[in-house]
Amino acid sequence: MYLKRITLQGYKSFAEKTEFEFAEGITAIIGPNGTGKSNIADGIRWALGERSMTTLRAKSSADMIFVGGDGRSRAGMAQVSLTFDNTDASLPIDFSEVTISRRAYRSGENEYLINGSQILLRDIEELLAGSSLSERTYTVIGQGLVDAALSLRPDERRALFEEAA
Amino acid sequence: MYLKRITLQGYKSFAEKTEFEFAEGITAIIGPNGTGKSNIADGIRWALGERSMTTLRAKSSADMIFVGGDGRSRAGMAQVSLTFDNTDASLPIDFSEVTISRRAYRSGENEYLINGSQILLRDIEELLAGSSLSERTYTVIGQGLVDAALSLRPDERRALFEEAA
Amino acid sequence: METAFKETFDAVAKEFAEIFSRLFDGGEAQLALTDPDDLLNTGVDIVARPPGKRSQRLALLSGGERALTATALLFSLLEVSATPFCVLDEVDAMLDEANVGRFRTKLEELAQETQFIVITHNRGTVESARTVYGVSMGSDAVSQVVSLRIDEAEAVG
Amino acid sequence: METAFKETFDAVAKEFAEIFSRLFDGGEAQLALTDPDDLLNTGVDIVARPPGKRSQRLALLSGGERALTATALLFSLLEVSATPFCVLDEVDAMLDEANVGRFRTKLEELAQETQFIVITHNRGTVESARTVYGVSMGSDAVSQVVSLRIDEAEAVG
Ligand SMILES: Nc1ncnc2c1ncn2[C@@H]1O[C@H](COP(=O)(O)OP(=O)(O)OP(=O)(O)O)[C@@H](O)[C@H]1O
Ligand SMILES: Nc1ncnc2c1ncn2[C@@H]1O[C@H](COP(=O)(O)OP(=O)(O)OP(=O)(O)O)[C@@H](O)[C@H]1O
Ligand SMILES: [Mg+2]
Ligand SMILES: [Mg+2]
Structure with a gap:
C-alpha cells in the first residue's frame, strides 16, 4: 500500500484544484517561504480525520477554506482527497484503489467520502484502524516538531510504542 | 560601547581557556552540530547575571561546569569573562575597558568580578541597569527562539517595550 | 497487551541503539523503561551519548543533536512497524x-x-x-x- | 512611565511597519495596543500581512514567515533602543x-x-x-x- 495521489481544492492556500502524483520511494517538495508546503502536510492529516485544530495551525474548520487574496475571492468549500494503491488489500475494502476525501463548508459542516460515496468519520476511522495507517503520530512530522518526542515526559512517550504495537 | 572579548574556561564544553576577540560590526560563528556554538550564547547570558537555569538549558549551576569527555577529566570551576570597550563611559565606572566575570564552583557557589575584584550580583545588576545592557531579552536570541515574541500573549509582549523605554 | 507493548519496545530499543550510532557515526543511545515491573503504566526514558561525550541529560544536547536523536527514534519506530x-x-x-x-x-x-x-x-x-x-x-x-x-x-x- | 512606554511603542511601531515591508519586499504589518486607554496595563497585538495575502492571524503564518516577522520586531526594537x-x-x-x-x-x-x-x-x-x-x-x-x-x-x- 502506498499513497498514489493527493488532490487539494479550496484547502488553505490551494485555491485551485492541485494534484500531486507520488511514486514509491522518496518525493521531495521544495519552494520559498509561505508558498504552501506545510499546508500539504496539514491537508494529509486533515483528510485522515485529524480532530485537533491546533495541530492544523487553525482555530476553526473555516480556517481550512481558502480565505482569498489580491484579486481572488474566497472559496466556499475545501476538499482534500488521498488516493491509495490498495492492490495488497491492506485496507479492508475490495478496491485496488481507495480514495479518502474530506470536505469542509463555510457552515462548519464536514463531509467524508470513500471512493466518492459519503460515509461517517467513524467509518473512516474503522477502515484505517484495520490498516497501519491508523492514528499514528509518526505518519506526519510537522515543521519544527521533529524533536517533540524528546520533550515529552517518559509516561507520555509510552503512547508511541503502543501505537507501534 | 561594544563587546571586545569573551573568555570561557571550564564553561560547558569549553574546558580549555578560549578567547574570542570581536570588532564592531558583524562576527559570524560557524561549525558542525554539537561543537559548542550555542554554549557561547549561554555563556554571555550567564556572565550578565542570568538567574534562570532553564534559559541556560541546565538544571543546576553544576551544569555550567565542564563534565569531562573521553580521556578528559571534569573541571572544578567554570568562568566566563566579558570585556567591554567603555571609552564612551556608557558603563558608570571609570575605566576605558571593563571586564565582567562570573565563576561557578562544584560547591554551587557563584562569584562575580569586575576588572578582577569580587563584587555582588546586586552590584553588577546596578552597574548594568545604568547602561543599555540591563536585562534586555533581545540582547541574546537563543536557538529556535526567534519567533518566541509571536507566541507570547499581548500582555506578555508589553515587557519588550518597557525594557526598550 | 503487555506482551505486545514489551515486544515492540524491545524491538524499537534494539533498532534505536543501532540507528543512533549510524546517524551520529559513533556514540551510543538506549531506550529504557522507567518501571519495568509495571508494563501497563511504565514510561520510556531516552539516554543519548554523542560520540566522544559523556552521557548527559537530553536537555544538554545541541539543536542539531536533538533533531538527529529524535530522527533516530522515528526511524526505529518505522523499522519495527x-x-x-x-x-x-x-x-x-x-x-x-x-x-x-x-x-x-x-x-x-x-x-x-x-x-x-x-x-x-x-x-x-x-x-x-x-x-x-x-x-x-x-x-x-x-x-x-x-x-x-x-x-x-x-x-x- | 506611561508616556515613556507610549513614546517607545509609537517609535517601534513605526519602525516595525517599515522593516517588515523591507524584509518581505512588500506587504504590511502593524503593532496595535489592545487597550489604548489604559497605558499602564495594555497589551501589544501584532498584525502581519505578507505581500499578496489577506490579513490573517499570526498562527497561519508559515515557519519562515514567522521567523521573518519576529526578526522585523527585533530589528525595530534595536533601531529605537x-x-x-x-x-x-x-x-x-x-x-x-x-x-x-x-x-x-x-x-x-x-x-x-x-x-x-x-x-x-x-x-x-x-x-x-x-x-x-x-x-x-x-x-x-x-x-x-x-x-x-x-x-x-x-x-x-
Ligand atoms: N485558509 C487559508 N486561505 C488562504 N491562505 C492560507 C490559509 N491558511 C493558511 N494560508 C496561507 O498559507 C501560508 C503558509 O503556508 P505554509 O505554512 O504551507 O508555508 P511553507 O511553504 O511551509 O513555508 P515555510 O518554508 O516558511 O515553512 C500563509 O502565508 C497563509 O497565509
Ligand atoms: N557542562 C558541560 N560539560 C561538557 N559538555 C557540555 C556541558 N554542557 C553542554 N555540553 C555539551 O555541549 C554540546 C552542545 O553544544 P551546543 O548546544 O553549543 O552546540 P551547537 O554548536 O550550538 O550545535 P547545533 O549546531 O546543533 O546547534 C552538547 O553536546 C553537550 O554535550
Ligand atoms: Mg513550512
Ligand atoms: Mg546551537
Whole structure:
C-alpha cells in the first residue's frame, strides 16, 4: 500500500484544484517561504480525520477554506482527497484503489467520502484502524516538531510504542 | 560601547581557556552540530547575571561546569569573562575597558568580578541597569527562539517595550 | 497487551541503539523503561551519548543533536512497524552537512519499505528524491505546483 | 512611565511597519495596543500581512514567515533602543535564499550602530561578517576555536 495521489481544492492556500502524483520511494517538495508546503502536510492529516485544530495551525474548520487574496475571492468549500494503491488489500475494502476525501463548508459542516460515496468519520476511522495507517503520530512530522518526542515526559512517550504495537 | 572579548574556561564544553576577540560590526560563528556554538550564547547570558537555569538549558549551576569527555577529566570551576570597550563611559565606572566575570564552583557557589575584584550580583545588576545592557531579552536570541515574541500573549509582549523605554 | 507493548519496545530499543550510532557515526543511545515491573503504566526514558561525550541529560544536547536523536527514534519506530507513507516537514533544518549526508543515507535505505514525502530546503536531501515538486505562489496568494526534474530543482533551491 | 512606554511603542511601531515591508519586499504589518486607554496595563497585538495575502492571524503564518516577522520586531526594537551588542543564534535557519538575502542587507545596515554576533549555517549570512570563527570539537568533547578568513569559511560551511 502506498499513497498514489493527493488532490487539494479550496484547502488553505490551494485555491485551485492541485494534484500531486507520488511514486514509491522518496518525493521531495521544495519552494520559498509561505508558498504552501506545510499546508500539504496539514491537508494529509486533515483528510485522515485529524480532530485537533491546533495541530492544523487553525482555530476553526473555516480556517481550512481558502480565505482569498489580491484579486481572488474566497472559496466556499475545501476538499482534500488521498488516493491509495490498495492492490495488497491492506485496507479492508475490495478496491485496488481507495480514495479518502474530506470536505469542509463555510457552515462548519464536514463531509467524508470513500471512493466518492459519503460515509461517517467513524467509518473512516474503522477502515484505517484495520490498516497501519491508523492514528499514528509518526505518519506526519510537522515543521519544527521533529524533536517533540524528546520533550515529552517518559509516561507520555509510552503512547508511541503502543501505537507501534 | 561594544563587546571586545569573551573568555570561557571550564564553561560547558569549553574546558580549555578560549578567547574570542570581536570588532564592531558583524562576527559570524560557524561549525558542525554539537561543537559548542550555542554554549557561547549561554555563556554571555550567564556572565550578565542570568538567574534562570532553564534559559541556560541546565538544571543546576553544576551544569555550567565542564563534565569531562573521553580521556578528559571534569573541571572544578567554570568562568566566563566579558570585556567591554567603555571609552564612551556608557558603563558608570571609570575605566576605558571593563571586564565582567562570573565563576561557578562544584560547591554551587557563584562569584562575580569586575576588572578582577569580587563584587555582588546586586552590584553588577546596578552597574548594568545604568547602561543599555540591563536585562534586555533581545540582547541574546537563543536557538529556535526567534519567533518566541509571536507566541507570547499581548500582555506578555508589553515587557519588550518597557525594557526598550 | 503487555506482551505486545514489551515486544515492540524491545524491538524499537534494539533498532534505536543501532540507528543512533549510524546517524551520529559513533556514540551510543538506549531506550529504557522507567518501571519495568509495571508494563501497563511504565514510561520510556531516552539516554543519548554523542560520540566522544559523556552521557548527559537530553536537555544538554545541541539543536542539531536533538533533531538527529529524535530522527533516530522515528526511524526505529518505522523499522519495527512501518506506516505506508511518512511525511517529514523540514526535519533536517538544524543539521550540518555531514549529518544531512548520514540522514539521507538512512532515509534512502528505509525508502525501500516506506514511502517518504519530504519537505526540505536542503540540497543534499532533495538529491535523494525520485520525484521533486516545486511549490510557488502567485501575487494572488494561491499556491501553484510544478513537477521538476532533479537538475531543475538545483536552480530553485 | 506611561508616556515613556507610549513614546517607545509609537517609535517601534513605526519602525516595525517599515522593516517588515523591507524584509518581505512588500506587504504590511502593524503593532496595535489592545487597550489604548489604559497605558499602564495594555497589551501589544501584532498584525502581519505578507505581500499578496489577506490579513490573517499570526498562527497561519508559515515557519519562515514567522521567523521573518519576529526578526522585523527585533530589528525595530534595536533601531529605537539599541543594545551595545546582540547575539543571534540561527535566527535564519527557516529562511529561504531570497529572505536570507534581505535579512542580511538589513543586518548590515543595523551593524553600523549595533555589534552583532551571529551563529549561523547560512553561507549568505556568513558572507556579511567581518570576522568569522569556526568552532570544532575534538574526540575529547572539548570545544576548539579557529579564526577563519572568509575564504576558509566557505570550506567549513
Ligand atoms: N485558509 C487559508 N486561505 C488562504 N491562505 C492560507 C490559509 N491558511 C493558511 N494560508 C496561507 O498559507 C501560508 C503558509 O503556508 P505554509 O505554512 O504551507 O508555508 P511553507 O511553504 O511551509 O513555508 P515555510 O518554508 O516558511 O515553512 C500563509 O502565508 C497563509 O497565509
Ligand atoms: N557542562 C558541560 N560539560 C561538557 N559538555 C557540555 C556541558 N554542557 C553542554 N555540553 C555539551 O555541549 C554540546 C552542545 O553544544 P551546543 O548546544 O553549543 O552546540 P551547537 O554548536 O550550538 O550545535 P547545533 O549546531 O546543533 O546547534 C552538547 O553536546 C553537550 O554535550
Ligand atoms: Mg513550512
Ligand atoms: Mg546551537
